[in-house]
Amino acid sequence: xxxxxxxxxxxxxxxxxxxxxxxxxxxxxxxxxxxxxxxxxxxxxxxxxxxxxxxxxxxxxxxxxxxxxxxxxxxxxxxxxxxxxxxxxxxxxxxxxxxxxxxxxxxxxxxxxxxxxxxxxxxxxxxxxxxxxxxxxxxxxxxxxxxxxxxxxxxxxxxxxxxxxxxxxxxxxxxxxxxxxxxxxxxxxxxxxxxxxxxxx
Amino acid sequence: xxxxxxxxxxxxxxxxxxxxxxxxxxxxxxxxxxxxxxxxxxxxxxxxxxxxxxxxxxxxxxxxxxxxxxxxxxxxxxxxxxxxxxxxxxxxxxxxxxxxxxxxxxxxxxxxxxxxxxxxxxxxxxxxxxxxxxxxxxxxxxxxxxxxxxxxxxxxxxxx
Numbered sequence: 001x002x003x004x005x006x007x008x009x010x011x012x013x014x015x016x017x018x019x020x021x022x023x024x025x026x027x028x029x030x031x032x033x034x035x036x037x038x039x040x041x042x043x044x045x046x047x048x049x050x051x052x053x054x055x056x057x058x059x060x061x062x063x064x065x066x067x068x069x070x071x072x073x074x075x076x077x078x079x080x081x082x083x084x085x086x087x088x089x090x091x092x093x094x095x096x097x098x099x100x101x102x103x104x105x106x107x108x109x110x111x112x113x114x115x116x117x118x119x120x121x122x123x124x125x126x127x128x129x130x131x132x133x134x135x136x137x138x139x140x141x142x143x144x145x146x147x148x149x150x151x152x153x154x155x156x157x158x159x160x161x162x163x164x165x166x167x168x169x170x171x172x173x174x175x176x177x178x179x180x181x182x183x184x185x186x187x188x189x190x191x192x193x194x195x196x197x198x199x200x201x
Numbered sequence: 202x203x204x205x206x207x208x209x210x211x212x213x214x215x216x217x218x219x220x221x222x223x224x225x226x227x228x229x230x231x232x233x234x235x236x237x238x239x240x241x242x243x244x245x246x247x248x249x250x251x252x253x254x255x256x257x258x259x260x261x262x263x264x265x266x267x268x269x270x271x272x273x274x275x276x277x278x279x280x281x282x283x284x285x286x287x288x289x290x291x292x293x294x295x296x297x298x299x300x301x302x303x304x305x306x307x308x309x310x311x312x313x314x315x316x317x318x319x320x321x322x323x324x325x326x327x328x329x330x331x332x333x334x335x336x337x338x339x340x341x342x343x344x345x346x347x348x349x350x351x352x353x354x355x356x357x358x359x360x361x
Contacts, residue, residue, distance in 0.1 A: 002347075002348070002349065003340070003347050003348075003349050005349075006338060006340075006349035006351060009336075009351055010229075010231065010336050010338070010351075013334070013336060013353075014229060017334045019333070019334045118228060118229050121228060121229040121231070121252070122229070125229075125231060125233050125250055125305070
């Protein structure tokens with residue numbers, strides 16, 4: 001296997017591994033507001049996350065910035081909580097004139113935090129030659145995110161069907177709003193628990 | 202009317218929170234091994250980079266490697282687990298030093314060789330006893346000739 005493929009593999013595994021629950025939960029929080037027909041927008045959002053992620057990795061591994069691990073580890077669940085809250089608060093998302101651009105910006109900014117989470121690890125391991133490992137790692141991360149997002153889309157569609165069936169009986173539920181509320185509430189509760197556990201003080 | 206869905210959401214959140222073992226951050230569990238063959242000095246050297254905290258977690262599972270000096274234990278652990286062979290014969294490696302730089306340990310193993318090794322194979326289960334997501338990277342060669350082999354849980358030896 002050549003060196004580039006090696007690091008694509010490492011980045012991919014880093015995201016799809018079950019241990020990576022913080023990244024997976026963040027992706028689920030981002031995906032929770034989209035339907036299959038919004039796939040292009042969802043892809044923009046996770047690509048923005050990867051760009052933010054790559055920028056902080058590049059800054060850290062080139063020694064421009066050194067991120068304090070304890071603070072970064074605390075901020076990662078905080079970004080998940082904020083994404084969940086944003087999902088809950090912005091109810092009239094599709095009518096918002098800013099709906100097309102601010103979520104990718106938000107994902108990009110939060111990506112900066114997530115990238116910092118393992119920048120120190122990559123920096124320590126690949127002191128002499130970082131460009132190729134970094135590039136391959138980020139490509140792997142993006143591919144892993146697309147896979148996680150695809151699985152999330154299927155599961156959210158199944159959830160939508162269940163909500164539609166239930167709403168047919170109840171009569172008054174808006175299925176997408178119920179899905180956003182349910183998934184985002186779970187995300188906020190779980191990530192809040194992590195944030196409390198990881199608080200640096 | 203709305204009590205049941207709210208209860209379902211809270212129940213799901215509780216199950217997810219409990220089922221995740223801990224709230225630790227998600228680090229990279231990775232080691233990097235570089236193998237170099239120096240034909241002029243007739244040596245084969247393996248330099249292994251691994252994180253001290255990861256190694257400490259793995260050493261807890263080895264009674265025979267308990268002691269005070271982390272560097273000595275690192276050398277013994279790596280020498281006992283990183284297995285190289287050439288043409289079907291295992292290569293005995295000796296420690297050529299351990300140094301620590303921040304959180305990272307550099308473990309050097311070396312052996313003298315009479316000729317360029319052929320059919321070189323490697324087995325690298327380092328830290329897999331401690332971390333299911335461990336990825337061990339082994340590299341040989343320089344520049345465009347550099348080759349990499351990945352070792353994950355369950356892998357045996359592989360050709361380099």
